[in-house]
Amino acid sequence: xxxxxxxxxxxxxxxxxxxxxxxxxxxxxxxxxxxxxxxxxxxxxxxxxxxxxxxxxxxxxxxxxxxxxxxxxxxxxxxxxxxxxxxxxxxxxxxxxxxxxxxxxxxxxxxxxxxxxxxxxxxxxxxxxxxxxxxxxxxxxxxxxxxxxxxxxxxxxxxxxxxxxxxxxxxxxxxxxxxxxxxxxxxxxxxxxxxxxxxxxxxxxxxxxxxxxxxxxxxxxxxxxxxxxxxxxxxxxxxxxxxxxxxxxxxxxxxxxxxxxxxxxxxxxxxxxxxxxxxxxxxxxxxxxxxxxxxxxxxxxxxxxxxxxxxxxxxxxxxxxxxxxxxxxxxx
Numbered sequence: 666x667x668x669x670x671x672x673x674x675x676x677x678x679x680x681x682x683x684x685x686x687x688x689x690x691x692x693x694x695x696x697x698x699x700x701x702x703x704x705x706x707x708x709x710x711x712x713x714x715x716x717x718x719x720x721x722x723x724x725x726x727x728x729x730x731x732x733x734x735x736x737x738x739x740x741x742x743x744x745x746x747x748x749x750x751x752x753x754x755x756x757x758x759x760x761x762x763x764x765x766x767x768x769x770x771x772x773x774x775x776x777x778x779x780x781x782x783x784x785x786x787x788x789x790x791x792x793x794x795x796x797x798x799x800x801x802x803x804x805x806x807x808x809x810x811x812x813x814x815x816x817x818x819x820x821x822x823x824x825x826x827x828x829x830x831x832x833x834x835x836x837x838x839x840x841x842x843x844x845x846x847x848x849x850x851x852x853x854x855x856x857x858x859x860x861x862x863x864x865x866x867x868x869x870x871x872x873x874x875x876x877x878x879x880x881x882x883x884x885x886x887x888x889x890x891x892x893x894x895x896x897x898x899x900x901x902x903x904x905x906x907x908x909x910x911x912x913x914x915x916x917x918x919x920x921x922x923x924x925x926x927x928x929x930x931x932x933x934x935x936x937x938x939x940x941x942x943x944x945x946x947x948x949x950x951x952x953x954x955x956x957x958x959x960x961x962x963x964x965x966x967x968x969x970x971x972x973x974x975x976x977x978x979x980x981x982x983x984x985x986x987x988x989x990x991x992x993x994x995x996x997x
Contacts, residue, residue, distance in 0.1 A: 862888075
């Protein structure tokens with residue numbers, strides 16, 4: 666439900682002492698809230714703007730811009746630390762407003778309910794429009810007999826489906842896997858500028874799609890600026906050692922070349938090695954390949970023939986790389 670709220674010209678807040686005014690105690694100087702990036706604040710000495718939430722004063726202003734999808738936004742207040750002063754309340758209030766950006770006294774529209782508490786709490790808005798600026802007002806409460814609005818230290822964090830940027834509007838791209846000496850094209854999207862770190866192994870550290878050729882597995886971080894905020898995301902470039910299966914062996918018991926050798930397979934303890942005969946019947950399967958295949962199936966020696974292997978390295982948690990396939994010949 667939309668609520669139109671008349672914001673009156675600022676009035677000086679009543680307080681037992683004189684305090685310096687916070688820098689963001691009016692709309693024109695609102696601080697930018699960036700998704701999932703906490704800010705700290707203190708509303709001591711802020712001017713009063715009565716009328717938006719009952720029994721509140723000493724208001725601080727913040728602003729944010731929704732992502733391209735829009736949706737509900739959460740504003741979380743935590744770490745409240747209010748001094749114990751006679752007649753002073755110990756609650757803060759939060760509300761989110763839409764407006765035309767003029768910051769002139771006039772009509773703003775609430776996009777959620779006034780929410781207040783003396784301990785950590787979260788205010789959730791209605792579903793917000795995409796790519797739109799909104800304002801967050803954090804103010805001191807004076808009710809239940811209190812005569813002075815709360816003036817407190819606090820933390821404020823923005824989040825929720827309508828606010829989150831990383832993974833919605835900005836991404837470093839999918840993790841990739843390459844062999845030693847190979848290249849992968851990174852694919853960051855959604856940024857206005859791009860800065861990659863570390864820059865080792867990159868063709869360019871200031872474009873969205875550099876070529877990556879790291880000498881070892883590397884996590885790259887890309888940073889951008891959006892709506893006055895700095896956002897970063899990561900992508901993993903996993904460098905794997907390519908395995909080299911031999912294509913023949915002679916399991917005749919002479920102690921030489923009696924088992925099938927796969928060079929480099931010991932680097933992949935979760936690998937799956939499967940071998941089939943020419944009719945597609947499985948004759949061998951092992952995870953880890955700790956005991957190399959000796960040319961038998963169930964303890965019985967297999968005849969001279971060509972067999973076919975299927976090897977999956979399983980280098981990634983929850984997934985697997987492309988399979989290695991090929992043929993191997995038993996010679997007796």
